[in-house]
Amino acid sequence: MEQDAQLVQQCLQGDGSAWEELVRRHTRRIFNICYRFTGNRTESQDLSQDVFLRVYRTLGSYRSAHGGFATWMTSVTRNLLIDHYRRTKRDRITDSLDDAMPMVENKESAGRRPDEQALLGELSGQVQSALTRLSPELREAVILRDLQQLEYSEIQQVLAVPEGTVKSRINRGRIELARILQQMGVRPS
Amino acid sequence: MNWTCEQTEARLSDYLDGLLQPAEQSAFNLHVNICERCAPLVAGVAHTLGGLYALEAVEPPPQLEIAILTATLGAPSWRNARRWLRSLQSPRFVYSLASVAATIVIILTASGFSFRKPKMADLRPATIYRNADKQAHLVYAHSAKFVSDLRVVYEIQTRLNENEQNPATREQTIPQDSPGKQPGRTDNTNPSAPKQQNRSDELGRNLRVLAAQFPVVSGSIGERRMP
Numbered sequence: 001m002e003q004d005a006q007l008v009q010q011c012l013q014g015d016g017s018a019w020e021e022l023v024r025r026h027t028r029r030i031f032n033i034c035y036r037f038t039g040n041r042t043e044s045q046d047l048s049q050d051v052f053l054r055v056y057r058t059l060g061s062y063r064s065a066h067g068g069f070a071t072w073m074t075s076v077t078r079n080l081l082i083d084h085y086r087r088t089k090r091d092r093i094t095d096s097l098d099d100a101m102p103m104v105e106n107k108e109s110a111g112r113r114p115d116e117q118a119l120l121g122e123l124s125g126q127v128q129s130a131l132t133r134l135s136p137e138l139r140e141a142v143i144l145r146d147l148q149q150l151e152y153s154e155i156q157q158v159l160a161v162p163e164g165t166v167k168s169r170i171n172r173g174r175i176e177l178a179r180i181l182q183q184m185g186v187r188p189s
Numbered sequence: 190m191n192w193t194c195e196q197t198e199a200r201l202s203d204y205l206d207g208l209l210q211p212a213e214q215s216a217f218n219l220h221v222n223i224c225e226r227c228a229p230l231v232a233g234v235a236h237t238l239g240g241l242y243a244l245e246a247v248e249p250p251p252q253l254e255i256a257i258l259t260a261t262l263g264a265p266s267w268r269n270a271r272r273w274l275r276s277l278q279s280p281r282f283v284y285s286l287a288s289v290a291a292t293i294v295i296i297l298t299a300s301g302f303s304f305r306k307p308k309m310a311d312l313r314p315a316t317i318y319r320n321a322d323k324q325a326h327l328v329y330a331h332s333a334k335f336v337s338d339l340r341v342v343y344e345i346q347t348r349l350n351e352n353e354q355n356p357a358t359r360e361q362t363i364p365q366d367s368p369g370k371q372p373g374r375t376d377n378t379n380p381s382a383p384k385q386q387n388r389s390d391e392l393g394r395n396l397r398v399l400a401a402q403f404p405v406v407s408g409s410i411g412e413r414r415m416p
Contacts, residue, residue, distance in 0.1 A: 016262050016271055023257050031249035045250060049257055056261040127240040146241040171202040178233035181240070188236035 004069035011059055023052060026070065029148070030077055036143045037081045039132040047084060051077045067157050074150070075158045078140055085136045123186070130180040138173035145170045192220035197227045201234055299324055345392050352397075 004025070010018030030051050034044035055076055062072050131139060144150045144158060155166045190212055197220060203209050204217050221227045262268050301320035302311045310316060
């Protein structure tokens, strides 16, 4: 977006209010990507903050000629999410040994906050749970395409893989997600 | 067109996104309608996609924006201070500040305030008034003297021009060089002339005497005056 590039220029000239505007414009989107990837509000909040910190520090490296600011920011988010996934992998393996199927019931009884309980209503909650069980490379492709409604070319830019790979990952991600939902007892009406 | 289960799985997203060609679409539909393996797969993925699209955007906690801004720009009070300082950088403010500073300097200078040895006493209104009054009188006196001097110079120049235009008069007026006389004294000196002589006349005479005494200098002056 042209306006984003303009705001970035103003930021680089030391205009704090331009940075505030950028934060205001992108916080919701970045938080949603993080939340859909991790399925946890607290983690998503921390990760969103880390994304903005990194963006703020590396703002000078952004080139509007190479793509939109939103796409660039999504790339930063994706890299951080993958880093986070790798860092917490061991913890998740340990946790998964304690977890028993079915997943949805466990999640709902895991002492979530009331607003999170409301958020995980019916199918939406089940889809969110299934999403977190997808492999990270399929998960990110599905989130960017089906939740963030990004074009294939934009996803290709964010993931830095060929368009054929993007299409394949999205397709496999959707099929895998359907299988997980079926395992969870969710069947199409 | 023959359609296989592998093709169905590989092209499922294209089918759901409406990217298949009409012939492919027909073959896909034909295969799915008769295939026991592919029919539930297509239905399951379509249902999943519906579930994904039904996911609503989650509202971030309100404190998230504040936390991000604090982590990047600092505390709100510091941000406000920075914003205020930034507003001072506007050209309008700088011009206003410069004109106010210039006005203060002019007033202080006019009141006789010494910037080298500043004293608090010089900033009292009574002192400023007294100094300003004194400065005003001095300026008036200097101006009056300057105008008077200008008048004298103008008078001298007029006389010199008159003499140049009238050579006969000049011959009469220019004194002959006489060794017994003191410089500045002429033969035409009339001792009985009234003492209230015009000052300009006297200066004019003196200049003419000087010209006669130093012909080279006067010649060069004359050459310079020639057009």
